[in-house]
Amino acid sequence: MATRGALRRTYTWIAAHGPWSAWAWRNTAFAVAAIPAALPAGLGLLSVPLWLVLVLALGPLLGRLQRSRFWSLLGLEVPEVVRAHPWSTPKGVAERLRSDATWRQYAYHLLVSPLMGLGGALQVLVWAGGFAGASVYGWAWALPPDRSGPGLAGAYDLVTVAGALLLLAAPWPAALLTRLDSAAAATLLGPNRARELERRVEDLAESRAGVLDAADLERRRIERDLHDGAQQRLVSLAMNLGIARATLPDLPPEAKAVIDEAHREAKEAIEELNSLVRGLHPAVLEDRGLDAALSGLAARAPLPVELTVDMGTRPGPTVEAVAYFVVSEALANVAKHARAKACSVRVDRMPDRRRGDLLRLVVTDDGVGGADPAGGTGLVGLRKRVGSVDGTIMINSPLGGPTVVTVELPCGL
Amino acid sequence: MRAVIAEDSVLLRIGLVRVLEMAGFEVAAETGDAESLLAAVETHRPELALVDVRMPPGFTDEGVRAALRIREASPATAVLLLSQYVEERYAADLLATQSPAGIGYLLKQRVADVEEFIDALRRVAGGGTALDPQVVAQLLLRRGGGPDPLSRLTPREREVLALMAEGRSNGGIAAALVVSESAVAKHINSIFAKLDLSAADGDHRRVLAVLRFLDGTP
Structure with a gap:
């Protein structure tokens, strides 16, 4: 089964990279473009130390060249390794010397790049040979017969066919080179996979915090708009109706009833x-x-409700908003479902080595218990809102009570 | 009696002027921010300043800070604050100031009940107190639980204490609870006894006594 699958994949690959495919041209161009980047290696033929010094010195430039080769010819993005300092500063140099990414990049420039340059050169030779062979009749016709060499005269048909076959076959080695080069670049030129994931998580956490802050800001904007607009108007309306009620005692009863109603x-x-x-x-x-x-x-x-708040400095606005929402929801749930006589809310801030300071909220009621953490939109909403800031929620609610809801929110946000 | 208004919403200000005039005040100045309020109080020395808490430029507690300064600089001017929400520390700060003038702290929506609002205006201008029931509820909340003399009060006495804290007279409390005034007086005496307070005269001092107990402020 496995071999059959592998075979099929091989056929598909062969079919997809033949001379009839668009890939063929891109791959060929890509393979040939490896030559200029490998020029320093050509110097290695003359002097190995010169080559090493040149590659070391040109490392960043070569990296940029390779990246743009991958991007412009294959549409493949080789992510750049993110550095904290520019390389021209001592800190930047130290950072690069310590980083394994630097040495992986040099491995690419010193080992892979020359091989690929060689591959590109072979491609050029294959094409040149193919053209020369396929057009051998043309050469024979254009050049004087004495210079074309008598030895080949009888084999012209064979040479033409061989040249054409060479041209037809050229895209496959180009595809193979492209594939090997891409794989090498992904492991050697790009950032380390684990580090890449780490960075991605950081990016996501940052953008999520941004989204949360934006939502929070939007809520505050709506609140302010309502306060400045509708709320003031309604208070003014109610006050005017109150004035009407107080100053017009002799109105007919129907009119008075209508005003009373409107006031209420x-x-x-x-x-x-x-x-x-x-x-x-x-x-x-x-x-x-x-x-x-x-x-x-x-x-x-x-x-x-017995309320105890022991917080010290204020946490960030997003965390405050979530904490407020949590207590508000928890109290609403207690009032709706718990049949409790009393309730206590405790808020304190405690240091946590792993996540920075934690804001801990504990809501306890003496009600009937049996709250199902999975059921009820209230608790689900609570869980989501707490999760949005990487908080944790724990609900302990045995039948017969008491119910204790404990929420911990990292203050860092 | 003369009054000044500080309220940044023009719409509301027009209505408040009307209510003040109904209550028998002459409106000496209308302002929209704390700076011009302080200037107006300085110029007119009114009996009452009606002040919105949330005003320009910061839209947070400008009104409270202005009120505290008025109580220091112009002890004859009573201050009634209107607020969108209750913050009991504002109330505690205001009540902690040593001033013979009246003080009030009401939620903004209370102005809709014009008669009661006019009562509050007159009470405060006359040196009394008007605290929003919500303020009282929050002050009581902060003292709830623990080995607290408040826990010795009966539920009825708590109700009476809450109404007292709002600034109501014995008559007002009696009307609110639908009992006789003598019953109210009996409850109050019992409250004072349980809280080890000697009964003092006047609404304002009574409320101060209540709040001194509630909040621990002098």
């Missing part, structure tokens, strides 16, 4: 808008921090 509606709209804004991003959180925002939350909860 306006006040309810204010309440609704306020709770919407609090859900987005409460102003108190931005102005006064987590402690103040949580105490407002606890005071509005429908059951007595």
